Amino acid sequence: MKNSRFVAGAVASFLLTMVPHLGTAQEDAGPPPILFTNVNVFDGFNPELIMDANVLVEGNVITQVSTDPIDADGAFVVDGTGKTMTPGLVDMHTHIMFETPEGTNSYQDEWDFGGGGAMAAQAIRENYLMRGITTIRDIAGNSRGVARAVQRGLLIAPRVYTSGGVLSHTGGHGDWGDRNDLTANDYGEIVQNSFKVDSRDDVIKASRRNYRNGAHFTKLMAGGGVASRFDPLEISAATQEEVEAAVEIAENYGTYVAVHAYHDTSYQRALDAGVRSFEHGFLVSEDIVKQMAAKGEEVVWSFQCYMSINSFGSYETMPDFFTHEQKLKGVAVGEGARNAAKMMLENDVFMIGGADMFGPGLSEIAKEDITCKVNEAGYPSAHVWKMHTGNAGKVLKWSGPLDPYPTYAIGTIAPDSYADILIWDGNPVENIDMILDESKLQLVMKDGRAYKNTLVEADSIMYRPGTTKASIMQFQ
Numbered sequence: 001m002k003n004s005r006f007v008a009g010a011v012a013s014f015l016l017t018m019v020p021h022l023g024t025a026q027e028d029a030g031p032p033p034i035l036f037t038n039v040n041v042f043d044g045f046n047p048e049l050i051m052d053a054n055v056l057v058e059g060n061v062i063t064q065v066s067t068d069p070i071d072a073d074g075a076f077v078v079d080g081t082g083k084t085m086t087p088g089l090v091d092m093h094t095h096i097m098f099e100t101p102e103g104t105n106s107y108q109d110e111w112d113f114g115g116g117g118a119m120a121a122q123a124i125r126e127n128y129l130m131r132g133i134t135t136i137r138d139i140a141g142n143s144r145g146v147a148r149a150v151q152r153g154l155l156i157a158p159r160v161y162t163s164g165g166v167l168s169h170t171g172g173h174g175d176w177g178d179r180n181d182l183t184a185n186d187y188g189e190i191v192q193n194s195f196k197v198d199s200r201d202d203v204i205k206a207s208r209r210n211y212r213n214g215a216h217f218t219k220l221m222a223g224g225g226v227a228s229r230f231d232p233l234e235i236s237a238a239t240q241e242e243v244e245a246a247v248e249i250a251e252n253y254g255t256y257v258a259v260h261a262y263h264d265t266s267y268q269r270a271l272d273a274g275v276r277s278f279e280h281g282f283l284v285s286e287d288i289v290k291q292m293a294a295k296g297e298e299v300v301w302s303f304q305c306y307m308s309i310n311s312f313g314s315y316e317t318m319p320d321f322f323t324h325e326q327k328l329k330g331v332a333v334g335e336g337a338r339n340a341a342k343m344m345l346e347n348d349v350f351m352i353g354g355a356d357m358f359g360p361g362l363s364e365i366a367k368e369d370i371t372c373k374v375n376e377a378g379y380p381s382a383h384v385w386k387m388h389t390g391n392a393g394k395v396l397k398w399s400g401p402l403d404p405y406p407t408y409a410i411g412t413i414a415p416d417s418y419a420d421i422l423i424w425d426g427n428p429v430e431n432i433d434m435i436l437d438e439s440k441l442q443l444v445m446k447d448g449r450a451y452k453n454t455l456v457e458a459d460s461i462m463y464r465p466g467t468t469k470a471s472i473m474q475f476q
């Protein structure tokens, strides 16, 4: 039986993940070869699937993709007839340290950093990995330790690229203190979820501290925000020299800066300073969009569809934990978002996507941010798939020497890519809504190891529905 051979290998490999590793577990040899046969492949870029392909996984890497037969002695064979293989999905805008019920306001009094970290570990396993999001880019919040634990094989979770604490001016989008706080005593800053920076020197110091402790790139709040109390949306937060200082230090480390910003002034400053990743931008003009397009793949626009168009679509749909003022800001963003999304697509700006959803009830539905881009923003489905796989993988590599997964590509089904693989019962590139039906997601493989596998019968030891609780029970 083909499946049972696969089963045995994957069980062994799953158990391997339970053993604490002291070295770089992700780079170890991993399980025996696995050969997927006769499967239709979306490679992360090309809208045309490679029909009836064979894909060989050796250890944690994809070594062959071919429409010719692949000769692989001793490989476990998985029959992919009628199924679609895609790269694991990538969410390029998460905030895993704010999985606490009060979002960014959580650390004022209710939760400490230990509780926040525990909630993060559970959420990224349940809400991302088990649902097919095999890599996340965490972009504000001190997830450096969580990222390192995943990288060393200590947590069952998606790959985590992290900015570490966000850099924000006092009173900016990363200032989550109370009005009467002495800024230096803000708990969020003590645990380095954010750094309040009010000068070029502050930016340099915070950037270096972040990199020293394991950040892979820098996130800077360059404009006002919605989920914060003290900053009107219109403000230009970081000064020109502060943005330039962040870029200078990032470039010294061979990595890049991502900015949170909504409007022209802050986007222009960031463009002039050499920032590469532009989040949000829902209030920008076509002039800015054209400048971004002219830079090709030097810069990227990061689109949060569900947050901007759905959640912020009306006052009533705004998250409950927002104040009245925050809700009004959100509505303004929602109004601009459709227009910005249209201009970015029409001008062929290089783009990625991330949900920006955090807290109970929201990160669970991160994949609705992907379907939103097709159903609400009118983007072609294959384009959206590319944003969340191939393009995302390219941007992750901008971390250069700080890349925690430097050996192979991410977000593609191609030789020399990490074996982060999803198998779908049907074609989710044609029908995007399929990604919300967890029963259609039959295999979640990360780094060559299977975490969910319903390709086998429910009474098989390898049957794993998409919840951690049930999948752990299989092995007790």
Ligand SMILES: [Zn+2]
Pocket (backbone or CB within 6 Å): 093, 095, 139, 140, 356
């Ligand atoms: Zn965000």
